[in-house]
Amino acid sequence: MSTAELGLPVDVPSTALFTDRYELTMLQAALRSGAAQRRSVFEAFTRRLPEGRRYGVVAGTGRVLDAVENFRFDAPVLDFLRREHVVDDQTLEWLAGYRFTGDIWGYPEGEVYFPGSPILRVEGSFAEAVVLETVVLSILNHDSAIAAAASRMAVAAGGRPLVEMGARRTHELAAVAASRAAYVGGFRTSSNLAAGFRYGIPTVGTSAHAFTLLHDTERDAFTAQVDSLGRGTTLLVDTYDVATAVKAAVDIAGPELGAVRIDSGDLLLLAHRVRQQLDDLGAKNTKIVVTSDLDEYAIASLAAAPVDSYGVGTSLVTGSGHPTCSMVYKLVAREADDGSLVPVAKKSMGGKTSVGGRKWAARRVDEDGVASAEVVGSGPVPDDLAGRRLLVPLVRGGEIVGREPLEAARLRHIEARAGLPLSATQLSRGEPVLPPEIL
Incomplete structure (x- = not known):
């Protein structure tokens, strides 16, 4: 539950500078080329889990929503960008009116994930979506790493209470x-x-x-x-x-x-x-x-x-x-000249490839109701998986629709972890417990 939900008075600073400089220089160049308004789809995912981990835990979703809501270029921020010559006047004028007006879908907080899972999908113009990259990854990489460690400790504790006491570290x-x-x-x-x-x-x-x-x-x-x-x-x-x-x-x-x-x-x-x-x-x-x-x-x-x-x-x-989850935020589709969405993907050598296309995800289960595969696709959703899709709406037309009490995420994780094969709870090193199935 956020501070606002608790009814507590607190000044919420802008999150607009929780970003890397190249996000804004890309924006400037895209505004000049005319491509900035192209409809685009970005996805956050990880290519691999930390060594020895069998599942990941989605955490930080609520904080991402707060960050998007407070991503505003107010006067002090604009003055800094102008003083440091980060971007030109045209870009500063565009940033002054920035509001995210697109859609965000994602795995609900507390859910488990695996390599290739489209944990977060951000849709909007290139301009409004690209500038969110750094703050989204900063939150998801940190919080999901802590939640994964916490989950393993909770399994090891076998139901005995755990107290978090790491503030001084x-x-x-x-x-x-x-x-x-x-x-x-x-x-x-x-x-x-x-x-x-x-x-x-x-x-x-x-x-x-x-x-x-x-x-x-x-x-x-x-x-x-x-x-x-x-x-x-x-x-x-x-x-x-x-x-x-x-x-x-x-x-x-x-x-x-x-x-x-x-x-x-x-x-x-x-x-x-x-x-x-x-x-x-x-x-x-x-x-x-x-x-x-x-x-x-x-x-x-x-x-x-x-x-x-x-x-x-x-x-x-x-x-x-493992203080990070190595999540990345990649452009997977963009608007073509005819208005359609076309898949795009990085194909360079060295293992940093990605799969293009606006994706959905669903979890296949066996006859006992135990998860058997993480299915990811960009085409039609098979009928047998239609009711098991994982992504839920978080933002629609710039309005937050997916905020929920923190307790809901906590309970969801308990349920999600219980639905995995028993080997998921082993602390010994091993591969991800669910194999990815790409359609």
Whole structure:
């Protein structure tokens, strides 16, 4: 859910300069040649998934819609472009009245995708569609990478709650977007208050080691925290000796203690020891939270441990080794002299080819309802796939029609992932779980 949907007052800056200079120099040349108004179709897709990944996750769609809505060349932006001699006066005049008036279709947020999937399709004049390239790719590449990592971690957690806590490990604005993408991918809460404010994501957090070190003794710190936040709080027990801290925690809060957090050491061994100690002290309902540079593999290794939830930071906000999805934004069709749309595609050597034509996508399923292929075509849609098309309208005639609550994207991802073959959830390296089928 966006800030506007939450009814929160916030100044939304123009997104028009979240672009590369060549988008505007291309625009200038196209205006001069007369081709700028040619009807064009651009598609965002990836030629391959990151190595070892079996599916991708579409995230950032809602942010793309916000960016398109706020893509405006206001006076300060135009003054900058004029001062830096980026484009000529004719182009500046055109930009001053810029509003996207075309159509955008795309995979709904939270859906899974595969190599060649037309994740986003932008239709309009060349001029109004080409300038959106950089901001669209910036959002989709970042958010989808985070959501894919989050999804893998959610699978590894096996239903145990995940807390996003990576704000201090990335750029402050990227941290908010990462929290949103992680929520789409399966995380339940975030430590980031800006994400809570902007997107309504539930936030959590209690104390760090500094709070314990501030006090004369660990018991003093625990007493102060329980007095302030109540017995249901989470106490950090690894500042000094874990066993001593657990005993003090239960002595002070009683068996109603909400949780203890372990942030260092052999998490598997410590989780078992702490669980046994808590049970022996009568705190059978006190939960165990673990943090400490977790990724999907570390989470999976703790599957048999008595851990109740995980906090993940660095690995999550960096895409667990894959901080981008390598998505591209390519012109696939343009208007001919007779008004028809003709396919166009890059055919150069080196693997950077693309497939021309305005495309649709559908997911074929087997007799058990499990996805068996990602079907992509530019001709008529086969009757058996007509009801399984993936692209949905997001913008019609420049008006946003596809905005939805963030919770809808989160639930959609759970459903989409459940519809994939079981091998999709394996953390071992492998090929994309659905083979592309090009019609």
